Amino acid sequence: MGKIRSRRLLLLRSYIGERICRMSKVRLCLLAFCLCLGLTTPTQSRQEKTPLTPEQYANKLKSFWDKAYSKKGYFGGTEPDGFFADELTKLRRGKLLLPGEGEGRNAVYAASRGWYVDAFDFSAKGKDKAIALAKSNGVSFNYWIADFAEPHTPKNFYDVIAIIDLPTMPDIRHKGFAVVRDSLKPGGLVIYEGYVPKPGEIFWASRDELKNEFAGYKFTTLTTHNAVRFHEGTNHIDLVVQMVARK
16 A cells, blocks of 8 residues: 555656646746747846837747757657647548648648648748658648738638647737638638646737637637647647637
8 A cells, every 4th residue: 555655656746847847848938939039028127128120020030930940850749739630530621721830740630631731830940841741741731931910811711720839929919810710711610729828928819818809700619628738859738728619
């Protein structure tokens, strides 16, 4: 009995240690992102700073993600996001848009199952790795460099638009969601998954924000829960927002 309790205690300590490590990584990533963009964070003293011009913001954002995607291997792995893959298997194949697609894991998965796939991201390095991943899997899709707020996508064109792990500033996110609504066919689906924002975090949409942005849509899923997800080379348990909404 004592051995069982000791083993349970070790497992509990290991889990707590992993969660602390994960939380530290998230905070460090967000801090680096803020510093890269010249933004203040809750832990910084309030100082007057000259706001970035749109061009400066775009250049810093490109630099940040190009550096992140220049590392060896794939940041998010090569397998698709589990929630995205599960939802896609329920649907008839059609036209799919993937904003902020990064290194291409979801695009490759969808294209390998016969979907017409358009994808874009701010990072040229992300695009390079996505195209390489597509070639190694014997598939192809359209991929261009663009900002979430201005991707220049056709109106009423896509059957599904999936936004998976796309951190954005609030104003860009608001414009991007408007583009999503315009680009989706009547009856089309929006699939969303992202981290639940902690107090003071601005890069992720909350459940209430999603509900407001897609008011008038029929929600089949709009929830928050812990999910096992792969990134930075290992599996992590993360609190996420998941949404599926029909136009």
